[in-house]
Amino acid sequence: MGTVRNVHIRTLPAPADRAGALLDRIAGADDPLFPSPAWAPVRFDRPLAVGAAGGHGPVRYTVAEYEPGRRVRFAFDPPGNGFHELSVEPLGPGRCLLRHVLEQDQRGTERLAWLLAVRAVHGTVVEELLDNAELALTGATARPARRGRYVRLVQRLTWDRPAATDVPEAAGLLHAALPVADHQDAFAVEWRPGMPADPEAWNVLPGDPSVVEYDGAEGLYGEDGKHLTYRVSVLVDESARRVTMSSRVRPHDRWGRLHWALVRRAHPVAARLLLRRAHRRLALAALRAGERHASHLVSDGVDAGSDPVVLMS
Template structure:
């Protein structure tokens, strides 16, 4: 068993009340500080309050202490191999400055000791510093020295990025569902949309590296003509409130097309998943940070004179 104590802190040039108000929005739909979409979003089974359960990615925890605007503590379940807590606090340093502090204390057992040393600690340190960056962006107007990912963190991020799951072509994908009569093959793969990722299906066309013609667009769905080697094929990119889905339908109308498809269909599922995953990660990394999104939303609200402006 290994005892771990990990501490990060930063002085923010903003009042403690302003930073505390950001802290109170952790896990909300408009969470201004948790570093998503670059990392999995924080989810709780209810509002931020003592007793709420949730986590981010594979990390699970529950809220055991909450002082609005000042402190929140999350305890990790011992059955996960990482028994302890992490805590985020805001303390004033005068009228216009404050200190934000994150403390992780835990006992690490078994193989998790190696995982902590080689993987978890590097990701944890980067994410905490990104939380601090977002606090500065949202409360102080910008961050002078944003955290930079090490090559190791970049590799871990690439390897750990979520993978598409296979589903039936969704009912909402009407364009692709009605695009071919009697298709010989169809599939669909889906990934979750994270906050800040584009909702316009046209932004997702890099999934398909070639510039395929767009046949139609309606209801958040983009239909593309992906005919090749005699195959009649259509691809659909559907973006809804929660997910992005890549669907494909194929019909082989000739002997040449059937022979070609007999080979290609063995690698098609792998390629479709890989292309969707690659584009999903690229768009997540290119998206504005939570702090930038908060600043933009605050600016729009100020311009209209309404805090509820869209």
């Protein structure tokens, strides 16, 4: 067993109270710090306060200590131990230090995972968080963090996988187009802050389907073939933080039934793959959190931030 202490700091050319105001918005609908949607967002079961439980992705923790505008500490849930913490330290008029500290006792597979993958990914996520703070406060980032090849590989391999679900009642276009079908299924992924809410951006089908309709948060695509008709609905439910891709198929004759029998087993795999690819593509193309909020956070006359300093365990 060994104790890991991992520290990242960034000197910012802005007063501590302005940086602290960003810290107070962590996990909120307008979180300007956490690098979502490229990474799974921080979610809690209540507004930021001591006792709020949640985390980001598979990492679970609870708010253990909170000083508004200055510091927040998250304690890892059992069987984990230790904490990670964000704090703001004044450095004088117009300057402050934003610090992230992770401290944890690790053993066995936990230590191995840290050395093989978690340390590199953690370092990248924290540096992108500090980039967002600098960008939100100054409108620029002096030296943006870069995702190395290994981090990009881990990110790709661990990207969210669509989960099977029911066809939403709110998918009105789909229900109207094919009220009766021989087959239907649906898969869903998390809608992350910063991702488009316009269903037109979520057209997951390759090529140019002959049927394309939009109504509010739903997009409908499909083909009316001689032997088989299909429709694919993509419903973007921003309030439920969910994107659902639903399919319905109706063969018209024995050739249509034969065709569907041949592709039926492969369909769920292909549907999940298309939705996962669209989810990843849109997340990586989205504006960073700092960019989304810089326009109303930047003050006139503030200079770009200083270079980051990183201390790695």
